[in-house]
Amino acid sequence: VAFSTADRVAVRAMVDDLVASLRGHGASAGGGVTRLVYSQAWAAAMAEIEGWLGSAGLEVRVDAAGSRFGRLAGERPQVVMSGSHVDSVVGGGAYDGALGVAMAACAVRWLRETAGRPRLTLEVLANCEEESSRFACNFWGSRAMLGLIRPGECDLLRDADGVTIGEAMSALGLVPDRIAEARRDDVCAYVEPHIEQGPLLERLGLTIGVVDRVVGVRQLRFELRGEAGHAGTIPMAARRDALTGAAELVLAGEALARDLGQPAVATVGALRVEPGGANQVPGRVDLTVDFRHVDERVLAGMEEELRRRAAALAAARGLELSVEPRLGQRAVDLDGRLCALLEASCRRAGVRWQRMPSHAGHDAQLLATRWPSAMLFLPCAGGRSHRPDERADMDDVVRGVEVLALTLHELAYEA
Ligand code: GLV
Ligand code: MN
Ligand code: MN
Numbered sequence: 001v002a003f004s005t006a007d008r009v010a011v012r013a014m015v016d017d018l019v020a021s022l023r024g025h026g027a028s029a030g031g032g033v034t035r036l037v038y039s040q041a042w043a044a045a046m047a048e049i050e051g052w053l054g055s056a057g058l059e060v061r062v063d064a065a066g067s068r069f070g071r072l073a074g075e076r077p078q079v080v081m082s083g084s085h086v087d088s089v090v091g092g093g094a095y096d097g098a099l100g101v102a103m104a105a106c107a108v109r110w111l112r113e114t115a116g117r118p119r120l121t122l123e124v125l126a127n128c129e130e131e132s133s134r135f136a137c138n139f140w141g142s143r144a145m146l147g148l149i150r151p152g153e154c155d156l157l158r159d160a161d162g163v164t165i166g167e168a169m170s171a172l173g174l175v176p177d178r179i180a181e182a183r184r185d186d187v188c189a190y191v192e193p194h195i196e197q198g199p200l201l202e203r204l205g206l207t208i209g210v211v212d213r214v215v216g217v218r219q220l221r222f223e224l225r226g227e228a229g230h231a232g233t234i235p236m237a238a239r240r241d242a243l244t245g246a247a248e249l250v251l252a253g254e255a256l257a258r259d260l261g262q263p264a265v266a267t268v269g270a271l272r273v274e275p276g277g278a279n280q281v282p283g284r285v286d287l288t289v290d291f292r293h294v295d296e297r298v299l300a301g302m303e304e305e306l307r308r309r310a311a312a313l314a315a316a317r318g319l320e321l322s323v324e325p326r327l328g329q330r331a332v333d334l335d336g337r338l339c340a341l342l343e344a345s346c347r348r349a350g351v352r353w354q355r356m357p358s359h360a361g362h363d364a365q366l367l368a369t370r371w372p373s374a375m376l377f378l379p380c381a382g383g384r385s386h387r388p389d390e391r392a393d394m395d396d397v398v399r400g401v402e403v404l405a406l407t408l409h410e411l412a413y414e415a
Contacts, residue, residue: 001115001409003349003402011106012398018102021048022086023094032388033098035088036134036159038066038168045086049101049126056109058124063182065144066174070105070124072112078188080118080412081371082107082404083125085141085363089133093390095195099378101126103193103397107405111412118412120188130363135165136219138327142363146370147183154179189338189411190373192364193404195392199383200356207399208353209377210342214365215263215358216299216331219290222249222310225320228275228283243273243282245319252309253289256302263359264302266291288326294357296331332365338374338407345406351399360385376403 003011025048026033026041035041046068053060053070061069071079084100104124111122129140135157143149154166154176166176196202201209226240250268257266271287289306293299307323314321339355346353356377358365364373378400381391 022098030388033088037087037129064178065182066128067141068126072122074118074121079121080189081123082191085127085130100193106401120412134159136326139366142366144182145184187371190367192375196377196380197360197385201379207351209356211375213357215292217361218328219326221326223322224285229281231279242285245317246285248313334374335372345403349402
């Protein structure tokens with residue numbers, strides 16, 4: 001099988017259209033999207049995806065977590081799955097996640113039309129949650145598929161408004177008590193297409209990144225408690241200001257990652273000050289540190305050091321400190337055979353590629369712990385991601401759909 005010029009034109013129109021229509025659900029300023037899991041925008045995006053999957057001739061199914069699947073039944077029940085997530089960060093881009101869903105839908109549609117019924121079954125995945133931007137989910141849809149959601153979790157995870165994830169599911173007609181039914185034991189391969197979210201492919205003039213390792217990600221939630229009070233009357237020497245302590249912690253995280261050097265990174269992206277008035281000494285600060293490294297031993301060392309520095313600065317300032325993990329996923333090697341298949345497809349499609357690690361977290365890194373998994377990356381304009389002006393070039397994307405389709409063909413038809 002190979003793409004004709006007409007196929008390229010058709011795929012380009014379709015993938016462009018799918019990404020553009022998803023962008024409309026949760027549209028935010030500057031062309032970006034805010035599409036939090038189980039929100040109205042998310043539900044509308046999922047309804048739209050169901051429509052495309054159906055019109056591509058696929059059997060559509062919703063699992064107990066709310067992920068959508070478009071199935072092309074093969075002679076055998078084992079499933080080759082491809083797709084990505086539909087939720088976004090707050091003020092994120094239109095490509096992170098959505099592009100991968102659109103690419104998988106186009107690739108499987110093309111295979112159905114060109115090659116007919118596969119030996120193994122093909123499924124397009126529109127995964128419900130990856131970003132943990134509303135709840136500290138840690139890959140909700142993927143954990144549901146692996147049967148890793150713990151009893152009671154639906155009542156424990158709360159968003160910033162105090163809504164539990166179970167309540168958010170129920171509001172959309174999902175049944176939290178049935179989440180265990182989302183478990184899958186029939187998947188034999190997972191291939192996730194995704195925008196790179198970094199600058200490497202563009203800088204090197206390459207079309208595809210074959211991802212062979214995904215970075216380890218941890219997030220710790222720190223709470224510093226001092227004493228709130230009047231900004232005018234409390235002398236500096238008598239203060240226990242939670243925010244000045246937090247400021248030291250922010251800088252300690254930055255210094256730790258800088259001193260270790262690339263690829264260590266540490267970010268404080270969320271911080272809340274209470275009571276929060278301009279004339280009040282801050283009594284309490286909540287912040288998260290997100291830190292990453294491809295080497296789990298280094299990552300563990302970073303965590304130990306962050307905890308140590310936080311304890312020391314809190315003690316020196318007379319602040320109370322609590323620390324708890326928000327989420328985390330281990331660094332993982334992706335499947336060698338699938339990476340080699342992706343490379344062979346790149347050669348056949350005549351595109352320039354390189355192997356590379358991912359410095360962003362992805363569902364594939366969790367799914368890879370159970371299923372052979374791989375990822376292909378597409379160039380990202382200026383490396384800009386998790387912001388509204390994220391963009392992928394449609395010529396690259398069409399080549400990416402071709403590489404994906406050739407790979408899925410090898411896996412599902414030649415098996
Ligand atoms: C997800 O995009 C992450 O890397 O945090
Ligand atoms: Mn993301
Ligand atoms: Mn993503």
